[in-house]
Amino acid sequence: MKRFSILKQPILSVLNAHIIEYPTPSNINYLWGFGVLAGVCLVIQIVTGIFLAMHYTPHVDLAFLSVEHIMRDVEGGWFLRYMHANGASMFFIVVYAHMFRGLYFGSYASPREFTWIIGVVILLLMILTAFIGYVLPWGQMSFWGATVITSLASAIPVVGNSIVTWLWGGFSIDNATLNRFFSLHYLLPFVIAGLTIVHLAALHQYGSNNPLGANSKVDKISFYPYFYVKDLFGVTIFTLFFSYFIFFNPNVLGHPDNYIPANPMSTPAHIVPEWYFLWVYAILRSIPNKLAGVAAIGLVFISLLSLPFLNTSPIRSSNFKPLQRKFFWLLFADAVLLSWIGQKPVEDPYVIIGQLGSVFFFFYFLVFIPISGKLENYLIHYKKN
Template structure:
């Protein structure tokens, strides 16, 4: 026993023990809190499969498509690596999107966890960049034209736009230099994401995890192991089954068939569609006829997410006790699904109009957030229980009640 305790006091083992074994966890967290560890598992899968795929991939415009076919046909187990990596990106985004919406519903961005949320937004942005440049690497028709369309958006930036595009392309068109740059960045960025994830976890463990009630749970915490890890283990098994269905039975259902055609700069596809996880942002981009306005709208999406902890005025965390926010949350979720559907439709009526309305709806959620706390306080003030309390007094009560974690 004494020897075991001495080993646990070593820096590496003590850090592992404090953050993964004896880490104090709120006793009432649900399975929705397992998506963080699932995201880490997805990142691990993507890095491992990506490293092995890079051993056989050739970043050259004349050989890239053929090297992918070589991996699929000639490399032992290559088809499994490729399908795990391609579908793993979709699984990664599914898990992260669920993780984000869980945070929105339960107010995990509220003080004192602003840094945790902001780091999560940075990780999401890095994921999107990594996934986009990775989608270019197979050098199929959709890869080539997607790279051409998206990178050319930078030309809308005043003064430096054309210079940025030339730097991204490595010349005056999407060509071999572009493919080499994207391959290098795609190999590098997952390790940067890993570093950001470690900082994200460190910021989370500084104040501890939130919980479904949004209450101060410092007096009711239990060790992560052997109690709470079982919930994560159940979700890992369920995820493995879900992931395996796509790998072994529907490996191409989430991809575009045009990407199995070699890239041809002389033949433009009838309808350029990005991967499904880009569709909501792509729909917002297309909803604005001005190129610069579209780029600004994309930037505003991430600025809104980044600013959310600082514009939030509610002292109640969980939407279970916020009826107005609960309705707005479900409207936001429905709006994002609608934007995803619009993003894969042709740029014509009525899809353009629907996309513009849905884009306004998306930003409305963030625009109303600064006054939502006041509205909810007035709603409680008008109830029979709190009719004699002003919104200012109610805010003071909430601030010092069990609904806020200090």
Template sequence: MRFMKSFFLTTFNNHLIAYPTPINIHYAWSFGFLSLMCLTLQTVTGIFLAMHYTPHIALAFSSVEHTMRDVNFGWLTRYTHANGASMFFMVAYIHIFRGLYFGSYTKPKQWVWLVGIFIFTLMIMTAFMGYVLPWGQMSLWGATVMTNLVSALPMIGDYMVFWLWGGFSVDNATLNRFFSLHYTLPFVITATSLVHITLTHQEGSGNPLGIDSYSDKVNLYPYFVVKDTYGLFIFTFLFSVFLFFYPNLLGHSDNYVEANPMVTPNHIVPEWYFLPFYAILRSVPHKLWGVIAMLSSIIILSFIPWLHSTETRSSRFRPIYKIFYWTLVFCCLLLGWIGGMPVEEPYITMGQVLSVYYFSYFLTTLPMLGTVENNLMNYFNK
């Protein structure tokens, strides 16, 4: 007992109080902390929602409405969970792009980055299955479309789809499986997040200058604890605006109509945080290659530490890279917009051009630009 107490106090002190933190990090580093807060919020609200949810196609939609209308503060719990997913992805995307901007993926932090991308992949899986659970029109047809993509696999595709569904269509078995996994995966994400934090603290936090600093550091508490707390207050205020004034702004109106397998919505779209990947999927006319492109758009993020080809980490000292970085951000925003548009011209061509640029950025621009910058630096240093 004394050993456990000593271990807990030592861990608490080393990671939350006396952890040496670079003195020059700013609010862009608060989004890692906000991601942890979002994960906690989603887990807690999800547990309470699961107490009133019935994973059956005849009762799922009604159980959600019962939670909204009859359970004390059920509307608040449900809206917090639904909008919390959007806020979670918003914070996670900013956290990822901050890492890209300041080179937080470079050696020796490559494993921190890889674990982070794995967490992001788990988030995508969890959010997709959670979107199916309310059993509205978009839930049913979104699940049907996305799971049908597995049928693109040669020879075993159709069998894999039947295995995922547990039958010949998205039905009770599918809903039960998605509910079980949606409830379980957040705890896996929590465990993986602890690994992510441990690796971060082992290698040391980065900083806006992108240099290794071993002396210019201060304790995490009270300086950056107060800073993160202030960021949490700002985040809570913005979240509350969505929650109390625009709770359905980020959702889809068709999901307030009970699922009907006999009626197909005019335009099937996933949640907004999946739209860039969905746009890449639609940009490829061949089904199998479209699926490969969509999966590759996520997997390619794992190879960035090895595609980086310059010793300079931070974009503050890379003016040429900075231009391409903001072009990538603009490209992703446009892909998200195109993903929500109908499959017609000019959106098809625009999506194809942007998809090519997305992949070329990582496969050619990122490695080649580092070489160009190194040569320019050596030239001007002579």
């Protein structure tokens, strides 16, 4: 009994320090609840994914039929499938909201650089996991989406074709491709879960940011019960929102062509990824050169990873930076515009609009953020003197 209590005490002390008595800024609002919602989504995806894997068959001749078997013959299978498929969309909704909140309130600024970087890595792994998961139902969009995206690696000089062959497991997308995608799709959520723990540890090292962007060690209260109730209310609203898609409109966020079995001899008229990839896809196809397009996608994540080091502003929150606040909302509108462009045909005026939207995206991170910070520093110094 004594040994059991000794082993259990460290676990209880960690939970107490990071969940119950964790000092939290008293002025944070409901926008700080998206991190908790992201954690809820991750748990949902892992649990439903495990149960779906019990009935799924990763074989090109049986994958589509096994998904239909889950939907029609497995007790509650339709619920698991719709929860998992729509759960991916919910996950991206809350993570995008979480990141935009971080951008607005400067949560990437010192001393929280590592927290932001881990968050961007998690986003990248989410995109990779969701992409390979989209391939598993082996419908038309699954097959042709995988064909288009994996072929992009061929643009890499010297080793490109070898990478494509390795991804495919042969000289075309076939059974080996589906098997390795299934294995990675099962593994990566646990990697994301591990990085989420690192993300939380990095966050708790310096504490949560707040709407004022001030470093305060005074005006803080314990997480439980105050913010526990706040987050519980957010989870309740989110559950109602999520339930609408599961029970009333489960296919609205997907593509109808994915209910057609994959056919290598029949190319869909318009190949589009899931909605949460569209902004990246719009940047990719706005550049006519394949290698340059792949480089642009790499630059997207390099820009996000470099943001804490590009930032030169002494002020965190956009509430106190009128110019940056305007540009932030332009960035938000630009992301929505790129998502709309990503589902349109590759023709004018959509190509030109996509190119302009891509230019503004990179302008915001690589030009505006460092210049605006230096301008603020100059104005602050000028007023002091």
